[in-house]
Amino acid sequence: MTAFGPGRTPSPWSRAVVLTTVCLSVSYAGAPAFADGHDGRAPGRTVIGGAALGRPGVQVLPKSGSPELPQGLSALSWLVADARTGEVLASKNAHRPLPPASTLKTLFAVTVLPRFPQETLHTVTEEELAGVGAGSSKVGVQAGEEYTVADLWRGVFLSSGNDAVHVLARMNGSVPLTVSQMQAKAQMLGADDTEVVSPDGYDEPGQVSSAYDLALFARAGLATPYFAGYTSTATAMFPGGKDAKGKPAPPYQIQNTNRLLTGADGVGRYPGIIGVKNGYTTNAGNTLIAAAQHGDRTLIVTVMNPRSGVAMAVYKEAGALLEWGFEAAGVNGSVGTLNTGDRAVPASAPRRPADSAPAPLGTAATATQSTSEGGWAWSGAAGVLALAAGTVFARRRNLRSN
Template identity: 65%
Template sequence: MSARAWLVADAKSGSVIAAHNPHWKLPPASALKTLFALTALPRVPGGALRTVSRSDLAGVGSGSSVVGVKVGRTYRAADLWRGTFLRSGNDAVHVLAAMNGGWRSSISQMQAKARALGARDTKVASADGYDAPGQVSSAYDLALFARAGLNNSQFSRYAATANSRFPSGTRSDGSHTSSYPIQNTNRLLTGADGIGRYPGLVGIKNGYTSKAGNTLIAAARRNGRTLIVTVLNPQRGDGLTVYREARALLDWGFKAVGHVKSLGSLNQPVR
């Protein structure tokens, strides 16, 4: 493993069976969108509608990943959530944040949610995970977000979706007049770029920024057990190394769980 920090945990029990620098505070990139989803999904249900204004998209960072949200079009929140989970669309997050009470309010809500979950390593400065001064999380905290997400049916459904369509034309009720295909950027879920789909994978979220490097939260089920792995900023190889290292951790974890001593729990910080 070359990642600066990583962790392997059992989703049901919360037992952490392996970790390296689990509380090292590092930039999370778009893996932080998991915390945004946990915070905003209950307040912005899939059927909610929004006609996008210029102010909604103000502040989308230069070079951001986007799904193609257009000013003046009306979108259903479900489409925006798919744009967030599959294409890591910062444009979609900005519109959803507007629906959630605004950008600053969403950041405050995310910070409060992190504290409620026991995620004390996380400092939120940008709701979409775009690099911002002081914004950090940890392998441990990201695993907490994943575990909470797996207990939310909406979150789980979006996080496990490999392919969908995004509207390129809409009516006033948010229905599509035209659309285009979108694919999840999580290669362990789609098998793209020669990585191969990981058996039993159920999501959850990958990310990349120049400051954070590549980040990934992945969860997989096998024989009735679900494991969560987090991998932050591999130091070797290319941009696909994060998937190879996550795969290695999942393979090891399914063999080792039940045969190794727990380091601690997602209910109690690992030291």
């Protein structure tokens, strides 16, 4: 049997992973797991999504005709799930807390994106750009310049701009308030592995998430207007502000840093890719949330900190897992589920009027290469996925979060 089923020619994604020399240990759901790590959870604690997801090592439930998992997967943690049903097809250390880097921006977006009409104009202040970590990835937001909310979100998603995140967080009230709201949102979604310290994913002591939680954030995001439109945008024009002489500068092109989306650096664009978000810091290593659609099925893959040393390993491993997932869906058994509904808002969670009544959504400005400016939504009990409008580690201030 090949990595992706009998008689199939291995794809570039499978070849890229199979050629690595890292061994893969597999434990089948319902059988003892090989202890290649731990999830850091307290003994006896209820495992969100199902008991198998709390076991260390790889969890998969193959049946007759199931494709084999890609060989050589080196990430400390990963997960493959169906976006519509929430079914988890396979995982490794799904609940292991790890620094998320900029993939945490998905939770930021799920929390803040509905709060402002996309056409809203905002003049940035020096205060709003204060506190952006040294070495952060930036899109080039300038104090004193006017931007639409859509401009800022393209800065967040394409350039992974921590400057744009801080502006939006200040617009939302303050950075601490936004962090509190993000934590409350994570709890509502059942993302119990996540501890939020910074809204942009910049390395901070105690800031962690997990492959499971990142999949929750992506799934919630795909049901949020505008989210998929931004995550699937490859390039866009960003306001130029002023040049070094203080004169108006022309807009400049920004490119998404997600190589599965752009195909840059020899990775190749993954067929049907929707996004979602990549990240990197020294502590987190490379992290990635990827979503793709083939036919009427959309899969979410999360990959945290590949250890193979292969160039662009996070993209190659994610691509291989997506390819496997589309083969395994409908054949393999489920090893767990993504949480299917919001919990009640904790009584201690800070609330604003926008929590219960989000501001009306505007229309995002058109980007140069975008699959859509819409989002993904599930429609009632039928659960039909449709296109809608729409990083505990020591603190290092010389880190880049992108």
